[in-house]
Amino acid sequence: MTGDDVDRRRVQVLEDIGQVLGVNGRDYELQEGDVVDLPADNTEALLERGAVEPIAEDGGDLPTLSGPPEPVVDDDGTVKLVRPSADGHDIRSAELGTWVCRRCGTTTETPVHNGEVQEPHECSGCERQGPFIHRILDEEPSRKGAAAPQQSDLAPSAFADPSWPTPSTISDEGYADLWEDVCDWIHTNWVTDEEHLYDGLTAFAISTWLRPNFNFLPQLLVMGKHETGKTRLLTTLARVSYRARTPVSFTPAALFRTVDKYDITLFLSEYHDLNDDLRDEVNAVIKGSQKRGEDVMRVQKSAGGEFAPVDFDIFTHVAIGTQFDPPDDIVSRCIQIQTKPADRDVPVWFDEERAEELRDRLLYARFRLLDSEEWDRAEQRSLKWLNDRGISGRLREKLLTLVTVADLWDQRDAIKPFVEAMETEAEEDAKDTDDALFIRAVRDLAFDELGSTTVLGDADPWEGLAIPLSDVADRFNDMTGRDIGPGYMGQIRGRLGLEKARHSDGVVIRDEELREKLEALCEQNNLDWEHSGYQNPIQRLEDHEKGKRRCGECGRDRFLTHRHVEEGAHLCEECADELQEVIDRE
Ligand SMILES: [Zn+2]
């Protein structure tokens, strides 16, 4: 008897309702505890008065939807606002410019005019001047159907002309396939031979829709030479990301304001073409956008013409494309993607209909997962998984949201190669950094030694130069504030190909080609071929210099063991330790 083509919803009846005439012409006898498939048009009124509760087809709990209003744009250009109902089981929607009079409840509509939406001059019911609230945006519908006004952060005009690729509606169809379909979208439109990147980028795109769930964001750095698909990747991702903007030219003030006001996801494809000032500002955006609660302050001209500091909340996903490396502290915050020339063709034009359909489904995912237990559980599982793999620190922060997204769609196995690649990359980076510090230490020690030895005749001062590994370790630890032994220094020496010799008091670097090798290593690691000038200002005195005297720091008569090189003062052990601690902290 369900041969009619009426939409149905499965509900649990919560009170004795009695007979209900269905819009399909059938009679329904509803008693408390019944589970029935009711025509959707009948359920609405019953839901509003709390007489029934929707349940899933399999009888389990339906996912509850939540989240702030979101603008969607119809095919005919009509802007609507959609948001989940208060009980989270429905989606409410209203055209932009739909106002409800708070005196009489009459609805009055005003058109979008020049990108603005104004309140009506007077109520079409009671003819008074309101006050009005905007439907969906300013009202919080309660379970009983009465509207309680709520302060909205944004004027309706903010949504009159959304300048990002919007959804056209909200669609819960194919939720289970969303990961694969987004992945397929990226695969269709952008080429890489590193297959694991497709999964990482899928997680990134989906994660932009779930930003309110995060405290730390994975930012994306797309690096590659001219015409290797950087811009193509960013525009591919932008079409399936939340409120994506891809500005080509902009001012810093506009950038901060737009991110703050509209919560946009920022895609910048020509980082390398920015002038120095703008690049500094973009770097500030990348730094300030990653962690929730880290506002950026800028001085702005107010409407009255005065300059005043303004706080911007720019917590958002950022993806930048560039031909050359940004500063290290920017790179280390990002997930790095290297682009190469494509070895297969991609469509010249994007399938915009397909992209829009994906956004409709992603909007559903957003409402379903925002602030949800489903998300919390996936995040806990993902955190444990990352911990079990021994991933910690910033890498874990960067990966947690991406792995959580994968977990929600049962794609943990799919994203594993991506996680492994990120681990390897982080290890390589750390190795590079330690190698460079080691080279710097050896170079400085060599120059120190050359400066303090007197060479007779035309002998080569480099000949016979021996640098104790323990000295290298001391210098390395001074620079890093770490506590590394000569053993690790020996490993680095080995992989850099420097020869050693064993002296009575330990291993030394002793290499006939030390000068040539060191110069080449400096070149490879972007280090200058000169002393860095770094010297720990606190130095231990030679044994014969030690003795009981007045300490230059605390002024007491004590046994002095150290010297402050810059101030020339001799210090007691205690003062030396304290000063060293201050230096290490800096
Ligand atoms: Zn009225």
Ligand SMILES: [Zn+2]
């Ligand atoms: Zn002292």
